[in-house]
Amino acid sequence: MEKVRFLVIGVGGMGREHVRRLLQVPEAEIVGLADPSEASIDQVKQRFPELVNVAVYTDYREAIAQANADAAIIVSPHSMHFEQGIACLDGGLHVLMEKPFVDGSENAERLIAHAASVNKHLAVAYQRHLIGPYIYIHDLIRGGELGTINYICAYQAQSWLKGTTGTWRQNPALSCGGQLNDSGSHLLDVVLWVTGLEPESVTAVIDNRGSQVDIDSAVTIRFVGGAIATFNVVGSSSIGWHEDVSIHGDKGTVLFRNNQIFVAKEGQREIVEVTDELPASSDPNRDFVDLVLGRVSEAAAPSSCGLRIARVTEAAWKSAANGSQLIRL
Missing domain, CATH: 3.30.360.10 (Dihydrodipicolinate Reductase; domain 2)
Structure with a gap:
């Protein structure tokens, strides 16, 4: 793998910050943007003209199935993180999760165990x-x-x-x-x-x-x-x-x-x-690219920090x- 293809789920204020960082990493490519808000999609495309031809999805499940991504960054409201994280892992994607990880320690334990079972990386964006x-x-x-x-x-x-x-x-x-x-x-x-x-x-x-x-x-x-x-x-x-x-x-x-x-x-x-x-x-996005490419053995903030x-x-x-x-x- 020469590049890590990313799906960004949630492109509000913090989502746009993740997009900005990814665009500065030569080994990263954004292949999909998922957000039910048309206004948020318009804002991210206006701010980053280089994304004009990137596929857009209102349903994250459709995005996981169609975007042909290697990894996902989840930047949606906190209550959605667990469900979206499980879906991304089941879809074969590595996952970088915005803080505070997921709703509660029980869900954190379940998500960590699931990532291990499907052999995918799972990290938290504690910068x-x-x-x-x-x-x-x-x-x-x-x-x-x-x-x-x-x-x-x-x-x-x-x-x-x-x-x-x-x-x-x-x-x-x-x-x-x-x-x-x-x-x-x-x-x-x-x-x-x-x-x-x-x-x-x-x-x-x-x-x-x-x-x-x-x-x-x-x-x-x-x-x-x-x-x-x-x-x-x-x-x-x-x-x-x-x-x-x-x-x-x-x-x-x-x-x-x-x-x-x-x-x-x-x-x-x-x-x-x-x-x-x-x-x-550095930043969590660059660090996660290095993790997926095998340049580092563990994320700077592994999922255990979120738990x-x-x-x-x-x-x-x-x-x-x-x-x-x-x-x-």
């Missing part, structure tokens, strides 16, 4: 696994520079409540959850990835702020080995975006401040900004619904 600053932090921690991790404080603020009003993201039947299940999913995932810690228990306080889905979440995780993490996911913020992650080990500290990194290694009492050249960044975050998110919702009860994983 932070491929972004330079986070790769730097991952390597710093995994290299033992900070020693044993004791405490993590992760904070994300976004005007998510206002920005998603009137969209499917605040409809639980389609979104399967709110900010914690959406942008907050990335925050949970990247902390678990860079630290390699295994969650043991979860407690949470959540406020929907008048919406049908979670908006503001305060989540505490106790990890195997004793480390503690607090996740502060603020969807009612007035600001567009801000993200901080502080990680403290018994030998050092690393602070991520909106793409700036500060480190204090063993013996240093003051943090110092990292000005070294950071690892090169892990589904379990943590479910535990947070359950804890909050039961008066911040401790939920063991």
